[in-house]
Amino acid sequence: MTEKFDEVKEVKVDYTRLRVPLGPVHPALKEPISLTVTVRREEILDVVIRLGHVHRGIEALAETRNLIQTLYLVERICGICSHSHTTGFVQALEEIGEIELSDRSLHLRSLIFELERMQSHLFLIGIMAYEIGFDTLFMFTWYEREKILDLFEEITGNRIHHSMNTLGGVRWDLSPSFVEKVNCSLNKIEKSAKYIQEVFQDKTVEKRLCGVGVLDYDEARELCVVGPTARGSGVKVDIRKAYPYAAYSELKDDFSVVLRNTADAQARTQVRILELFESINLIRAILEKLPDGPIYKESVIKLMKKIPEGEATSLVEAPRGELLYFVRTNGKEGLWRLNVRTPTIPNVLGLKPMLIGSEIADIPVTVASIDPCMACANRITVVDQDKRETIVTDLKNLRNRGKKQ
Amino acid sequence: MKLGNMLRDALRALLHKPVTVRYLTRAGEMVSVPERYRGKIVYDKEACIGCLLCIRTCPSGVITTTEEKKVSFNISRCVFCAQCAEICPTDAIRLGSDFEIVTSEKEDLIVQ
Incomplete structure (x- = not known):
């Protein structure tokens, strides 16, 4: 009997590749994305990313509406960067219709843009704190975000969908009492931002974030990642500097592009x-320079009638990165084609090199760190079932599709 | 972060008033909303001239015509963008401060 117990059993565990499905519905993910992760023990060997679970068909819907109705539709592509979407769309229309804007409306556009950027960044900083299990910091950050949302409610009347932009200007003016309120809130937020910066330099936070999801400079360039994801890898891209829009050409010296090299x-x-x-x-700087003048030109209906047939592309720097709008109007108050390239589309590609080589436990932090907005990034590919072929459309085909209709 | 700072923050949080506000459903005791707040549509039928510009610009198909050449609003579809209020030449439409629009009766959501 004793011999039997002394005998050491050799357990053979096969550490071969295991395929773990993660999502589309998973507690670690905020929005539906499907990651099929191939692992050996804890190490990630390969990732297959699939999008397409929340496709809403907004681009097709836009083709059935007039321009003003589409303005409110594109605002609802994303809740966090709603002002960026309307600015991108309206800028393209203004280029087609050759509408010139007053300086005041351009400055107000930039003002809301920057408030929105702060709101979005505080949102993501909170999410990062939540993903590493630091719920106190998450609550603290979102409390600060609430102050900006209150400002939005006072200035534009709504917390998330501001509807600030309209054809030929902006819809709400900023009175001197508002300027004072914004300044007062900014002082408070600056103080809290310094506190948040201090907490993020804490050792426990650094241990959880340093060396996680590395995307080096060359890979970032190759995958064309945009926004803070690219700037974190040392790639100097910022549409506000490169192709100034709204009032940014006058504000060039008031801000610098933040770069980090640790990636x-x-x-x-x-x-x-x-x-x-x-x-x-x-x-x-905007509040100091704010020029006087009208905030919009004339009735939207009149402006909408004036917009001829034509096409235009516009670029804006949304909080998450570069946002591209391609608009083709039909000259009858409607659209032939609307194409939106949201910043998440290139950024999601960066997930693969980030995840390969890291551990399973780092997936939520890595996915959150690119600030993904899955519903913005869902696109459709045309598959012809009879011919069994997939059609990949390019800009030329998109134009032809517009001409055919 | 240093231990002293953490203790200071913890004590401050304990003694701090809660940041949340009580939700009171009685009118007059509710949270005040800013002046430009976009709530339930208020419609002045007398002032309406029946130009129907609001129908042309409404993004969600809230507004329909009535037999007497006026309009009626179905609030259950409204996205509160205030485009109708902006386009109205006689200011017959404005967005009020009423945000409590949840109801069990569908008829309550139709403004005429």
Whole structure:
């Protein structure tokens, strides 16, 4: 009997590749994305990313409406960067119709833009804190975000969908009492942002974020990632500097592009925290320079009638990165084609090199660190079932599709 | 972060008033909303001239015509963008401060 117990059993565990499905519905993910992760023990060997669970068909819907109705439709592509979407769309229309804007309306556009950037960055900083299990910081950050949302409610009348932009200007003016309120809130937020920056330099936070989800400079360039994700990898891209829109050509000296070279989740969070201060500086500069003048031109209906047939592309720097709008109007108050390239589309590609080589436990932090907005990034591919072929459309085909209709 | 700072923050949080506000359903005791707040549509039928510009610009198909050449609003579809109030030449439409629009009766959501 004793012999039997002394005998050491050799357990053979086969550490071969295991395929673990993650999502589309998973507690670690905020929005539906399907990751099929191939692992050996804890190490991630390969990732297959699939989108398409929340496709809403907004681009097709836009083709059935007139321009003013589409303005409110594109605002609802994303709740967090709603002002960026309307600015991108309206800028393209103004280019087609050759509508010139007053300086005041351009400055007000930039003001809301920067407030929105702060709101979005605080949102993501909170999410990062939540993903690493630091719920107190999450609550603290979102409490600060609430102050900006209150400002939005006072200035535009709504917390999330501001509807600030309209054809040929903006819809709500900023009175001197509002300027004072914005300044007062900015002082408070600046103080809290310094506190948040201090907490993010804590050892426990750094241990959880440093070296997680590394996307080096060359890969970032190759995958064309945009926004804070690219700037965290040391790639200097910022549409506000490169192709100034709204009032940014006058505000060029009031902000700088924040760059970090460590290329991990910590770097991306740091970029966002430092951009809070840049946004605060920008808003102060805008309020100081705010010129007098009208905020919009004439009735929207009249302007809508004037817009001829034509096409235009516009670029804006949304909080998450570069946002591209391609608009083709039909000259009868409607659209032939609307194409939106949201920042999440290139950024989601960066997930693969980030995840390969890291551990399973780092997936939620890595996915959150690129600030994904899945519903913005869902696109359709045309598959012809009879011919069994997939059609990949390019710009030329898109134009032809517009002409055919 | 240092231990002293953490203790200071913890004590401050304990003694701090809660940041949440009580939700009171009685009118007059509710949270005040800013002046530009976009709530339930208020419609002045007398002032309406029946130009129907609001129908042309409404993004969600809230507004329909009535037999007497006026309009009626179905609030259950409204996205509160205030485009109708902006386009109205006689200011017959404005967005009020009423945000409590949940109801069990569908008829309550139709403004005429």
